[in-house]
Amino acid sequence: MAHLHRTPLPVPEAVERVMQYKRKGGVERKHLHESGGRVLAENVSATHAVPPFHKSPYDGFALCSADTKDLSRENPGTFRVIETVAAGHRASRELRPGEAVRIMTGAEIPQGADCVAMFEICTTGEDQTGHPVMTLKRRMDAWQNVIEKGSETEQGEVLVPEGSKINPGVQALLATFGYSEISVYKKPLVGVFATGTELLEVDEPMEPGKIRNSNASMIQAQLERSGAACTYLGKLDDDFDSCYEAVSSALGDYDVLITTGGVSVGDYDLMPDIYKKLGAEVLFNKVAMRPGSVTTVAEHHGKVLYGLSGNPSACYVGYELFAHPILQHFMGNTRPYHTRVQAVLGQDFKKANPFMRFVRGKLHYEEGMVVVYPAGMDKSAIVTSLAHTDVFIVLRGGTRGYSKGDMVEAVLLEDQTGQTQF
Ligand SMILES: Nc1nc2c(c(=O)[nH]1)N[C@H]1C(S)=C(S)[C@@H](COP(=O)(O)OP(=O)(O)OC[C@H]3O[C@@H](n4cnc5c(N)ncnc54)[C@H](O)[C@@H]3O)O[C@H]1N2
Numbered sequence: 001m002a003h004l005h006r007t008p009l010p011v012p013e014a015v016e017r018v019m020q021y022k023r024k025g026g027v028e029r030k031h032l033h034e035s036g037g038r039v040l041a042e043n044v045s046a047t048h049a050v051p052p053f054h055k056s057p058y059d060g061f062a063l064c065s066a067d068t069k070d071l072s073r074e075n076p077g078t079f080r081v082i083e084t085v086a087a088g089h090r091a092s093r094e095l096r097p098g099e100a101v102r103i104m105t106g107a108e109i110p111q112g113a114d115c116v117a118m119f120e121i122c123t124t125g126e127d128q129t130g131h132p133v134m135t136l137k138r139r140m141d142a143w144q145n146v147i148e149k150g151s152e153t154e155q156g157e158v159l160v161p162e163g164s165k166i167n168p169g170v171q172a173l174l175a176t177f178g179y180s181e182i183s184v185y186k187k188p189l190v191g192v193f194a195t196g197t198e199l200l201e202v203d204e205p206m207e208p209g210k211i212r213n214s215n216a217s218m219i220q221a222q223l224e225r226s227g228a229a230c231t232y233l234g235k236l237d238d239d240f241d242s243c244y245e246a247v248s249s250a251l252g253d254y255d256v257l258i259t260t261g262g263v264s265v266g267d268y269d270l271m272p273d274i275y276k277k278l279g280a281e282v283l284f285n286k287v288a289m290r291p292g293s294v295t296t297v298a299e300h301h302g303k304v305l306y307g308l309s310g311n312p313s314a315c316y317v318g319y320e321l322f323a324h325p326i327l328q329h330f331m332g333n334t335r336p337y338h339t340r341v342q343a344v345l346g347q348d349f350k351k352a353n354p355f356m357r358f359v360r361g362k363l364h365y366e367e368g369m370v371v372v373y374p375a376g377m378d379k380s381a382i383v384t385s386l387a388h389t390d391v392f393i394v395l396r397g398g399t400r401g402y403s404k405g406d407m408v409e410a411v412l413l414e415d416q417t418g419q420t421q422f
């Protein structure tokens with residue numbers, strides 16, 4: 001029989017207790033195309049200057065600025081066009097005074113040239129011998145319209161430090177500098193069990209007294225959203241020996257183990273006794289929050305075991321508050337906590353709040369303001385409102401409810417930025 005008396009721990013303290021067991025995962029090499037969303041385990045440095053040569057930003061004529069110093073509308077100058085250089089090609093020889101090269105955007109500026117006149121300010125024609133010429137009616141400055149070698153970055157500069165998340169722009173840099181592979185932090189391997197004799201799997205027909213196991217699919221998707229690697233280990237009947245056996249034998253194979261169900265004080269809530277028999281230290285088994293007050297977290301030889309509630313909304317909230325940040329840290333993220341913003345509450349929420357409440361909510365942008373609405377029914381056992389949830393609306397304990405227009409805190413579940421503090 002589980003102990004009936006449990007002392008509720010304030011949420012920030014519960015998070016802090018879990019985070020005492022955070023650890024960084026190992027490092028692995030990943031192909032640049034498979035590195036998106038991972039965290040860099042090495043600096044990305046410029047392996048060469050960018051651009052690697054003086055380059056033309058325009059389609060036009062490359063020439064020597066000194067040749068243009070006396071030019072004006074009244075005194076145009078005519079240049080012999082000696083060749084055309086497309087991007088990817090180089091001029092065949094150095095430019096001599098009085099010469100110009102027809103050059104395309106991205107091509108290397110020929111030796112002897114130091115500026116580019118855009119096509120739009122040049123007129124083209126032929127001389128008496130039929131050779132192509134170009135006429136210019138203004139003077140050019142040295143290095144005008146040239147992207148100079150190394151002007152964007154010099155060789156050796158650290159451009160993205162270790163610990164940064166790899167986004168499409170970082171992938172552009174990896175490609176620029178020839179990193180076909182890169183060191184990233186490993187994903188944590190997370191094992192998931194669903195407990196409950198009442199559970200049917202998704203492909204099973206309904207039966208009297210039974211419900212389908214929605215938490216396993218939900219947790220797997222939450223893990224995926226967090227970037228972790230998940231193995232669903234199956235559902236377990238509420239039978240002590242088989243549950244104990246399954247949990248204790250899975251422990252060694254995963255970085256983190258998550259179970260759902262069986263953490264409260266019912267006759268078949270077996271997780272507390274399983275933790276006891278395993279010799280795991282329970283960090284807390286009651287949190288001063290709704291939903292998810294029964295969320296239990298234990299530690300076994302430094303490994304964290306999550307006993308999430310069986311009630312779907314409680315399970316969902318328990319995961320995001322207590323598992324997401326530890327998994328983010330494992331993956332090298334220096335901002336492991338969900339981003340929080342101030343938002344306008346879009347409708348009344350009049351329930352009194354003895355405990356801190358994490359209302360599943362939906363974010364809208366209205367006239368440039370972030371507005372959040374409760375996503376639907378707000379009880380621990382509710383599953384339907386989770387479909388419309390992308391934020392938690394944080395309502396502090398000890399309040400008599402909130403009104404439309406009040407400023408509230410919103411935890412953004414689908415934002416990538418994260419923050420360093422809970
Ligand atoms: N006497 C008390 N009873 C309860 C307390 C309490 O403090 N004293 N706490 C209540 C609260 S709060 C919650 S939350 C629930 C937590 O229950 P458990 O975490 O032990 O979970 P179960 O009993 O296994 O299941 C609860 C509920 O959720 C359904 N469930 C379970 N697994 C799944 C799943 N994988 N997919 C979908 N639904 C699932 C299960 O059928 C139950 O209906 O305890 C209260 N009781």
Ligand code: MOO
Nearest residue numbers: 292293294314380
């Ligand atoms: O642990 Mo329960 O979800 O607070 O209702």
Ligand SMILES: [Mg+2]
Nearest residue numbers: 262264266269
């Ligand atoms: Mg129970």
